[in-house]
Amino acid sequence: MSSPELLLEVLRREMRRVGMTYxxxxxxxxxxxxxxxxxxxxxxxxxxxxxxxxxxxxxSLEDVMRQAADIxxxxxxxxxxxxxxxxxxxxxxxxxxxxxxxxTFEQIIETYTLTEAECVLCMxxxxxxxxIELKPMNRYRLRVSPAFRWRSDGPIQAFFKxxxxxxxxxxxxxxxxxxxxxxxxxxxxxxAMEIQQKIQQLAAExxxxxxxxxxxxxxxRDGFTLMLGFRSWEFSAFTALRRPATMxxxxxxxxxxxxxxxx
Numbered sequence: 110m111s112s113p114e115l116l117l118e119v120l121r122r123e124m125r126r127v128g129m130t131y132x133x134x135x136x137x138x139x140x141x142x143x144x145x146x147x148x149x150x151x152x153x154x155x156x157x158x159x160x161x162x163x164x165x166x167x168x169s170l171e172d173v174m175r176q177a178a179d180i181x182x183x184x185x186x187x188x189x190x191x192x193x194x195x196x197x198x199x200x201x202x203x204x205x206x207x208x209x210x211x212x213t214f215e216q217i218i219e220t221y222t223l224t225e226a227e228c229v230l231c232m233x234x235x236x237x238x239x240x241i242e243l244k245p246m247n248r249y250r251l252r253v254s255p256a257f258r259w260r261s262d263g264p265i266q267a268f269f270k271x272x273x274x275x276x277x278x279x280x281x282x283x284x285x286x287x288x289x290x291x292x293x294x295x296x297x298x299x300x301a302m303e304i305q306q307k308i309q310q311l312a313a314e315x316x317x318x319x320x321x322x323x324x325x326x327x328x329x330r331d332g333f334t335l336m337l338g339f340r341s342w343e344f345s346a347f348t349a350l351r352r353p354a355t356m357x358x359x360x361x362x363x364x365x366x367x368x369x370x371x372x
Contacts (some may be wrong), residue, residue: 114152115153115177116159116173116174116177117149117154118177118288119169119173119176119177120162120163120173121149122177123166123168123172123173124162124166124168127166127167127168129147129166129168131145131146132179133164134166135185137160137165137166138161138165146164148168149203152260158174162343168271172324175250176320177334178250183253183254183257184252184253184254184257185253185254185257185258186257186258186259186263187238187239187240187253187258187259187260187262188251189262189263189264191238191239191240192259192260192263192265193262193264194234194238195265196264196265196268197236198231198234200223200227200231201231201234202265203223203231204217204223204228204231204232204235205231205235207221207234208232208240208241208249208251209251209253209257210332211251211319213248213327214228214229214247214248214249218328228247229247232247232249232290235249236249237364239252240252240253253318255313255316255317255320256312256313256316260286260314262287265318274336277334277336278336286333287333297320301339301341304339305339308337308339311335311337312335
């Protein structure tokens with residue numbers, strides 16, 4: 110889908126959200142309803158007409174253009190070279206993760222001990238590496254998709270496993286909106302693949318909700334992180350207690366639980 114088509118698709122969606130019909134729009138901008146339908150159907154609209162429709166519909170033109178940019182196809186992953194560049198500089202990784210969370214320039218420097226100059230330099234470097242598109246007044250647009258995730262074979266995922274996971278699970282998980290579950294199950298390979306697909310759907314749903322919540326004031330949003338693992342696993346201390354005859358089959362058994370596997 111081209112950029113003009115995306116713009117009109119977002120505009121149509123926003124019009125539905127505010128209850129603006131083609132009939133009402135035709136009356137407000139003094140056009141016939143058939144002309145309005147043709148204009149949207151042929152996907153032929155000038156920027157001035159787009160601005161006019163947004164104005165009479167009480168829709169933010171900037172928001173329409175931002176949403177269209179956000180749903181333009183973008184990569185789900187960085188390259189290994191891009192990830193290594195981020196890992197080489199902790200402050201650059203910090204700003205990158207902040208941008209992926211849609212923090213503003215002002216929020217970053219108010220929260221962390223980065224000077225304005227340091228943050229600007231980091232954003233320039235992120236632009237150079239293709240993570241963001243830096244705009245005037247230190248604004249930016251992400252150049253990765255809402256479904257973005259770190260590479261499973263990359264240095265940042267490895268860093269998370271070695272360092273971040275322990276810090277993450279040191280939390281109490283008893284705050285508003287927080288939860289921690291360990292769900293044991295014996296599943297077939299087919300069922301395990303189905304769960305994996307649902308995890309991907311959950312990640313997509315988080316991306317959708319984050320996109321919607323960007324309209325809210327910063328004070329009404331908080332930083333949440335879903336860290337979810339799903340694999341055939343047995344606690345090593347339990348594996349050490351296995352009888353010799355069952356050791357060989359331990360790794361082959363498809364079990365997703367912390368407790369002992371079957372003999």
